[in-house]
Amino acid sequence: MIPKSADVVIIGAGAIGCSIAYHLARRGQTDVVVLERDLIGSGTTSKAAGGIRAQFGTETEVRFSLESLDFFRRFEEEMGTSCYLRQVGYLFLLNDERDLERFRQQVAMQQRLGVDVQIISPQEARELVPQLAIEDLLAAVYCPTDGYAGTNEVVMGYARKAREKGVRILEQTEVVDILVHGERVAGVQTTRGTIATPLVVNAAGPWAGLIGKMLGQELPLLPRRRHIFFTEPFPDFVHPSPLVIDRTSGFYCRAEGPGVLMSPGDAEAVPLSYHVGIDWSKAEETAQKATRRVPVLQRAGIMSGWAGLRPLTPDEHAIIDYLPGVEGVLCAIGFCGHGFQHSPAAGRVVAEMILDGQPSLDLSLFRLSRFQNREITQQGRAPEPEGNRMR
Ligand SMILES: Cc1cc2nc3c(=O)[nH]c(=O)nc-3n(C[C@H](O)[C@H](O)[C@H](O)COP(=O)(O)OP(=O)(O)OC[C@H]3O[C@@H](n4cnc5c(N)ncnc54)[C@H](O)[C@@H]3O)c2cc1C
Numbered sequence: 001m002i003p004k005s006a007d008v009v010i011i012g013a014g015a016i017g018c019s020i021a022y023h024l025a026r027r028g029q030t031d032v033v034v035l036e037r038d039l040i041g042s043g044t045t046s047k048a049a050g051g052i053r054a055q056f057g058t059e060t061e062v063r064f065s066l067e068s069l070d071f072f073r074r075f076e077e078e079m080g081t082s083c084y085l086r087q088v089g090y091l092f093l094l095n096d097e098r099d100l101e102r103f104r105q106q107v108a109m110q111q112r113l114g115v116d117v118q119i120i121s122p123q124e125a126r127e128l129v130p131q132l133a134i135e136d137l138l139a140a141v142y143c144p145t146d147g148y149a150g151t152n153e154v155v156m157g158y159a160r161k162a163r164e165k166g167v168r169i170l171e172q173t174e175v176v177d178i179l180v181h182g183e184r185v186a187g188v189q190t191t192r193g194t195i196a197t198p199l200v201v202n203a204a205g206p207w208a209g210l211i212g213k214m215l216g217q218e219l220p221l222l223p224r225r226r227h228i229f230f231t232e233p234f235p236d237f238v239h240p241s242p243l244v245i246d247r248t249s250g251f252y253c254r255a256e257g258p259g260v261l262m263s264p265g266d267a268e269a270v271p272l273s274y275h276v277g278i279d280w281s282k283a284e285e286t287a288q289k290a291t292r293r294v295p296v297l298q299r300a301g302i303m304s305g306w307a308g309l310r311p312l313t314p315d316e317h318a319i320i321d322y323l324p325g326v327e328g329v330l331c332a333i334g335f336c337g338h339g340f341q342h343s344p345a346a347g348r349v350v351a352e353m354i355l356d357g358q359p360s361l362d363l364s365l366f367r368l369s370r371f372q373n374r375e376i377t378q379q380g381r382a383p384e385p386e387g388n389r390m391r
Contacts, residue, residue: 003168005196007031008354009188010203011175011211014045015151015340016332017203018158019347021167027355030166033197034159035190037174041155043205045340047276047308049228049261050148051243052341053090054115055141057106058317060365061338062113064345071344072149079157083149088254089242090146091125093293095136099247103141110143117143129238131296136248148243148254151340158347178214178329185328199354201330202323206274206309208333215326219319220371221334222312223274224267227282229305233258236296244294251289253297260300262286267312276307312336313371320350320366330354331368 008024010017013036021034036042052072054065075083094100103119110117118141125140126132159169170192177189178200187196202211212219241255250265264286270276283302290297313319313334323329332350335342349359 002170002173002190002193003033003195005187006033006168007197008033008199008201009195009197010034010201011188012036012043012203012205012207013040013155013159013169013171014043014203014205015041015048015155015158015343016205016335016346017201018155018162018169019343020201020203020332020350021162021169022158023347023351024354025162025165025167027351029351029355032162032167033195034162034167034169035173035175035188036169036171037191039171040159040169041152043207044308044311045151045155045205047228047306048151048340049263050151050340051090051146052085052148053143053146053243054110055090055092055106055117055143055146056110056338057102058365059109059113060362061317061342062110062115063361064342066114067348068342068344069145072154075149075154075157079161081153081157083153083157085147085149086240087145087147088240089128089142089144090245091128091242092141092245092247093125093132093137094139094141094247096247097138100138103139107141115143116145117141129241129244129294131237131294132244133293133295142242144242146243154340154343158343175211175214178211180215180326183327185326199328199330201332201350203332205333205335205339206311208311208331212323215323215329217323217325219331219333220313222314223270223309224312225270225276225307226263226266226268226310226337227278227286227305227307228261228263229283229286229302230256230261231259231297231300232303234260234297234300236299237294246289246293249289249292251286251293253290253294259303260297262290262297264289267310270309274309276309278305278307282307310337311339315370318342318346318366319368320346320353320363321368324368
């Protein structure tokens, strides 16, 4: 049965929404309802590669990464199940002088914050991944503590623990409208009835712009499609391997089971739709980029793949802020290509904003007002909803 009211209603049971629910419950706020129109973790969280890195360009995001990595390390102790964290490292390959200069500055900042990251030579990169073509490279950047974890294990871990503490997570329950009385939020209307609440958290991932539209507001969010492909078992690539990112082409790959996970690094607009059907011409593009950087991969057959939406903002930083114009709507959206890995820290700080009135970290990077004087382009507007928007 759908509850009549709740202190907090969270829209979206992805990594972000479930982490917020878990962190609220952990601190004793259990009168929380999470509404998910499909199944827990079935949104874009299910499409993530599970990558976890401390190599970000801003101090706030590096702090988010360090806190989140620490959480993933303690995951089993806190959640009772493993999240299969594998610290295989991230290896960025650079062949552009200006890019290298940018990385030098970022590496200095990351080292100052305690990240074990260093600039290494192309030859040293090839010692880590002997199949690399390095002739055109100037340098590489390597952080051995980066890696990946199981996205499903993490999101289900948050959800299970939140439920154990009393949070209600309702699947197949879509929010179709937000009810406002005067200047304040009063509740949400769902496909299964209405829930009264003074606080709505928008954690709807790439669809968060549609929640904004329910309140007559345009949110600066750009759902962008990205593909991932998996090869058949391929012992000629090093196993395990770091995640290798070719900065020139955007291509990335790492060992996955007995095969190789690869992405062309695409960031395509999906105009006026949320359609994420797979475009098999992308497999060809991926194979071409792979062959240039890891020539042996031309012998690897692509076995399967998928596409998903990354919820991008124009500056590729998330939005963690209250919506102006209406009291009681908190956004935790726009986590781009790093929402899975930043979900532990994001959940904790959003719980602080709700329970303490302010977060313990400086979150000015994520304020919505940073877009105030920028024009939100057509591309930045949420596409209109359509029937087949989930797949
Ligand atoms: C190919 C690909 C690779 C990626 N790789 C990585 C990676 O390596 N590392 C990383 O950290 N991130 C990665 N990401 C990004 C990551 O997937 C996202 O940043 C993250 O999953 C966002 O989580 P979320 O909870 O905000 O969104 P979601 O998981 O999409 O959750 C939002 C939920 O809201 C629900 N919803 C929407 N509208 C409504 C409504 N009206 N009513 C009820 N429910 C609603 C949706 O069904 C959905 O389940 C990748 C993304 C893609 C596409």
